Amino acid sequence: MSRSPAPDAAPIDAALDLLACPVCGLPLGRHDRTLRCASGHSHDLARQGYVNLLHGAAPANADTTEMVAARQRFLDTGAYQPIRDAVVGACCAATRVAEVGAGTGYYLSAVVAEQRPPAHLALDVSVAAVRRSSRLGLASAVADTWAGLPVLSGRLDRVLCIFAPRNPAEFARVLSQGGRVVVVTPRPGHLAELRARLHLLDVPPDKLARLDASFADVGLVPVGRTEIDFGLEMSPPTAADLVAMGPNAFHGEHAVLDEAVAVQVSVTVSSYQHL
Ligand SMILES: C[S@@+](CC[C@H](N)C(=O)[O-])C[C@H]1O[C@@H](n2cnc3c(N)ncnc32)[C@H](O)[C@@H]1O
Ligand SMILES: [Zn+2]
Numbered sequence: 001m002s003r004s005p006a007p008d009a010a011p012i013d014a015a016l017d018l019l020a021c022p023v024c025g026l027p028l029g030r031h032d033r034t035l036r037c038a039s040g041h042s043h044d045l046a047r048q049g050y051v052n053l054l055h056g057a058a059p060a061n062a063d064t065t066e067m068v069a070a071r072q073r074f075l076d077t078g079a080y081q082p083i084r085d086a087v088v089g090a091c092c093a094a095t096r097v098a099e100v101g102a103g104t105g106y107y108l109s110a111v112v113a114e115q116r117p118p119a120h121l122a123l124d125v126s127v128a129a130v131r132r133s134s135r136l137g138l139a140s141a142v143a144d145t146w147a148g149l150p151v152l153s154g155r156l157d158r159v160l161c162i163f164a165p166r167n168p169a170e171f172a173r174v175l176s177q178g179g180r181v182v183v184v185t186p187r188p189g190h191l192a193e194l195r196a197r198l199h200l201l202d203v204p205p206d207k208l209a210r211l212d213a214s215f216a217d218v219g220l221v222p223v224g225r226t227e228i229d230f231g232l233e234m235s236p237p238t239a240a241d242l243v244a245m246g247p248n249a250f251h252g253e254h255a256v257l258d259e260a261v262a263v264q265v266s267v268t269v270s271s272y273q274h275l
Contacts (some may be wrong), residue, residue: 022148025152054125087269
């Protein structure tokens with residue numbers, strides 16, 4: 001009987017310092033193709049080198065294969081490069097970085113390439129997304145942010161959360177004293193021209209205030225905030241990918257553009273620290 005080839009475990013080995021067993025919270029060590037804690041819970045590595053640390057049922061909002069493919073095509077156009085640059089800048093001198101809801105690994109891979117943190121971790125609840133991030137050589141695990149992060153307490157000096165679901169209490173738990181949570185959120189004007197034309201979901205005007213309040217509840221306070229604004233000429237196929245990659249994909253059929261449209265990108269990059 002032939003065995004499948006051994007997974008490339010090198011990236012996950014470099015993240016063992018960060019990872020916690022999703023069942024009991026103890027550290028994990030690697031034994032061949034399995035990550036194991038001292039209580040004997042074991043989690044197999046996939047052939048591609050990522051590990052599934054989902055404990056319980058996957059939530060319904062994991063990105064599908066089609067959404068992840070659309071996201072990759074959209075990001076490959078370079079449209080969000082200024083946002084990526086800001087995220088890399090917010091990770092200056094970071095040593096232990098995780099991105100939650102990391103998607104294809106577009107942002108974290110740039111942080112790893114440019115800032116070279118000794119340990120990093122890409123987490124996402126979508127297997128399709130995690131396959132992509134592990135293909136980039138990122139240490140990657142399937143995990144549900146809302147169920148708790150499979151990360152040791154106080155271990156991270158950057159937690160990145162970019163257009164992805166948040167769990168402030170868990171972010172506060174895994175963050176070191178002096179570490180930062182870096183959150184990218186859209187502002188109400190973000191892609192407003194496209195939203196109006198294609199009848200997409202709106203950005204609530206109080207989004208940032210609600211974000212601050214949710215972090216304040218767990219003792220995390222804002223220590224930095226950058227607004228990023230730039231224009232883009234969006235072609236119909238790129239606009240179709242943008243719709244297909246986001247939450248609108250879960251909300252039925254949408255109109256399509258028949259010509260390129262000028263849009264404004266308006267996002268906020270916020271950093272939070274322990275009081
Ligand atoms: C809008 S995408 C952003 C992906 C990436 N940060 C980016 O900007 O390219 C949101 C991501 O969060 C993931 N996600 C949704 N619910 C999640 C959850 N409960 N736990 C972890 N990831 C989740 C989705 O699978 C998706 O990859
Ligand atoms: Zn365990």
